[in-house]
Amino acid sequence: MSLNGKTAIVGIGATPYFKRGQSAPNSELSMACDATLAALADAGLKPTDLDGFAIYSNNCSPAQIGETLGIPEMRFAATLTAGGGGSAGALGLAAAAIVSGMAEVVVTLMTLQQIKRRLGRSATDSTVPAAPGSAYGSGEVPSDYAFHAGSGVISPGHNFAMLARRHMHLYGTTRAHLAEVCISQRENAINRPQALRNDPLTLDQYMAGRMISDPLCIYDYTMESDGAVAVITTSVERARDLKQPPAVILGSAHGGAGRWGNALFRFQMPDDYWCSSGHRPVARRVFEMAGVGPADIDVALLYDHFSPLVIMQLEDYGFCPIGEGGRFVADGNIRFKGGAIPVNTHGGNLSEAYIIGMTHVVEAVEQVRGTAINQVAGAELALVTGGPASLPVSATILGRA
Numbered sequence: 001m002s003l004n005g006k007t008a009i010v011g012i013g014a015t016p017y018f019k020r021g022q023s024a025p026n027s028e029l030s031m032a033c034d035a036t037l038a039a040l041a042d043a044g045l046k047p048t049d050l051d052g053f054a055i056y057s058n059n060c061s062p063a064q065i066g067e068t069l070g071i072p073e074m075r076f077a078a079t080l081t082a083g084g085g086g087s088a089g090a091l092g093l094a095a096a097a098i099v100s101g102m103a104e105v106v107v108t109l110m111t112l113q114q115i116k117r118r119l120g121r122s123a124t125d126s127t128v129p130a131a132p133g134s135a136y137g138s139g140e141v142p143s144d145y146a147f148h149a150g151s152g153v154i155s156p157g158h159n160f161a162m163l164a165r166r167h168m169h170l171y172g173t174t175r176a177h178l179a180e181v182c183i184s185q186r187e188n189a190i191n192r193p194q195a196l197r198n199d200p201l202t203l204d205q206y207m208a209g210r211m212i213s214d215p216l217c218i219y220d221y222t223m224e225s226d227g228a229v230a231v232i233t234t235s236v237e238r239a240r241d242l243k244q245p246p247a248v249i250l251g252s253a254h255g256g257a258g259r260w261g262n263a264l265f266r267f268q269m270p271d272d273y274w275c276s277s278g279h280r281p282v283a284r285r286v287f288e289m290a291g292v293g294p295a296d297i298d299v300a301l302l303y304d305h306f307s308p309l310v311i312m313q314l315e316d317y318g319f320c321p322i323g324e325g326g327r328f329v330a331d332g333n334i335r336f337k338g339g340a341i342p343v344n345t346h347g348g349n350l351s352e353a354y355i356i357g358m359t360h361v362v363e364a365v366e367q368v369r370g371t372a373i374n375q376v377a378g379a380e381l382a383l384v385t386g387g388p389a390s391l392p393v394s395a396t397i398l399g400r401a
Contacts, residue, residue, distance in 0.1 A: 004289055007095040008239040008246030009398065011045065011232035012362045013038025017194055017353035020114045023226035028059050031228035032111035033068050039230040044243030045105060052076035052103030054094035054233075056086030056386075057356065060109050076103035080254065080394075084303055085387030087357025089394025092252025094233040104234060110358040111228035157221055157306060160388075161213035164308035167275040168215065170323065173311065175215055177326030179206040181307040181343075182219045182350055184335050189347025191373050196223055197351040220307040222349040229358035231365065236401070247368040247382075247398040251290030253282045254386070254394035276322075277312040277388040282395050286383075287318075290397040294318035297397070298379040299367045300334075300341050301360035304348040309388050310334075314343075317383065317395075336374050345374040357386045361396075368398050 013035045015026070023031065040047060047069040053062040053076065062077040076097045080086035087110070094106035153159060167173045182201060189195035201219065209217035239246035259269045260278040269278070287293055294317055302313045311325035319341050320328035328334075334343035346352050346363040353359055364382035366372040372379075380400045387393030 002289055003092060003095045003099055003252055004250050004291065005248055006236060007098050007233050008236050008248045008401065009091070009231050009233050009361075009365050010239045010242045010244055010246055011039040011041070011043030012230070012365050013040070013042055014194075014229045014355075014359075014362060015227045017196055017355070018226040019196060020224035020226060023113050024115060026113070026226075028111045028113045028228075029061070029064055029068065031113065031226075032060055032065055032109055032230070035111065035228035035230040036065065036069065036107055036109060039107065039232045042244060043232050045232065048072055049105045050107060050232075052094065052097050052106035054078055054080070054090050054097060054106050054108050055110070056080040056090045057083065057110055059111050059113075065109075076106065081392065083389055084305060084357045085389030085391065085393045086254065087303070087361065087386035087394065088384045088396040089252065089254030089386055089392055091231070091233065091249060091361065091396045092254060092394070095249045095252060098233065098235055104238070106233045107230050108233065108358075108361070109228070109230045110356050112355055113226045114224055115226070155213075157213045157216060160306045160309060161216045163275065163312075164215055164306070167308060167312065167326075170275055171326065173308070173326035175207070176203070177311065177330055178215070178220055178307045179203055180329045181304070181310045181334070182206055184329075185304065185344045185348045186351045188336050188345050188374050189351035192347060192352060195347050195352040196225060197347070216306060216308070219350070222305040222354045225354040227353060227355050229355045229362060231358070231361055239401070245369050246401045247365040248401050250292070250381070250397045250399045251286045251288070252394070252396040253285035253289065254392040255282060256391045256393045257281055260391060260393075275312065277309050277316050278391075278393050279313055279316040279385065279388065279395065282393055283317045286395040286397055290399075292381060292397065297341060297381050297383045299345060299364070299376045299382050300343050301346070301348075301364045301382060301384040302343055303357050303360065303385045303387055304344055304350050305354070307350065310343065312388070313385060314341075317385075336376070342376050345372060345376065360384050364396075364398050368400055
């Protein structure tokens with residue numbers, strides 16, 4: 001059964017965005033509730049209308065949120081596995097719940113607070129492991145992590161740096177190409193009051209940036225942020241009677257090539273996937289469901305935890321040939337003004353805020369509504385992606401009603 005045209009996002013809400021550890025005295029629960037209430041109000045709905053949760057993070061407790069907001073009955077609650085890789089796919093999960101009749105009004109939510117918690121220690125003490133039950137672990141070392149940590153591969157940035165270096169070796173991608181991703185997205189963030197990074201970024205500043213994991217410098221890395229974002233999905237029939245123009249879900253897919261697997265820490269994919277974002281099977285399926293192709297997309301909100309993965313997604317979604325992504329961005333094609341496919345018009349994870357992909361969803365909805373701060377003229381179709389990450393990666397295409 002296709003999800004095409006049967007559901008729509010009708011409400012978006014967010015807390016302010018905070019730099020890492022600066023969200024106190026808020027809690028993950030309070031921010032989740034604030035974002036959900038804002039999204040419901042945006043749609044013209046009440047907490048009593050909400051009956052489903054489609055999320056992708058163990059930071060969100062439907063039980064606690066439901067009890068706090070006074071939801072009469074929860075008819076559906078499910079979590080899509082993975083972190084940022086599931087952000088766009090959680091919209092498809094919400095749509096599937098509604099189309100199947102398991103729920104009528106579903107929230108997709110991320111709440112993120114990276115304050116370290118331990119009794120008697122400072123909230124900003126970086127030596128303290130995250131609290132047990134947090135999505136960020138309890139300080140224990142999993143066996144698979146211990147296997148590769150001895151080689152110095154201890155964070156996603158290390159892995160994606162190796163992926164970027166391989167792309168450079170095979171296709172001639174340069175640090176100047178990575179800089180174009182960072183600079184163009186920073187320019188998009190300058191107009192957004194909520195953006196955490198809205199000061200201009202020059203090529204000279206980028207090239208002088210502190211190297212973190214060669215070839216990735218500080219500007220190629222996502223920020224670490226606190227905050228919450230929620231979106232509300234319902235049927236297109238109900239959406240017609242609500243407050244906002246609906247952003248219709250035309251296609252949604254998640255998953256990926258099986259050998260992409262646990263790509264965050266060990267690459268076991270075939271050679272033709274080695275220098276990719278892992279999105280090619282998802283790209284094929286989301287375009288098929290929506291009945292459109294890359295040439296039809298007006299604006300792309302591509303998950304950007306590291307700048308080279310934007311370039312690889314441009315290739316994997318067919319906006320340019322494989323291996324041509326660096327030169328494609330160098331020619332100005334992802335710029336908001338004059339670009340062939342404007343990318344991350346809100347500034348993305350790199351410059352607006354890192355709420356693990358949910359700010360991209362908000363921007364996609366605003367672009368389709370025609371209310372975005374950096375509005376792409378005449379935008380009717382928006383692609384939003386989640387990941388690259390360990391599976392699943394995901395994508396959703398939104399369109400005007």
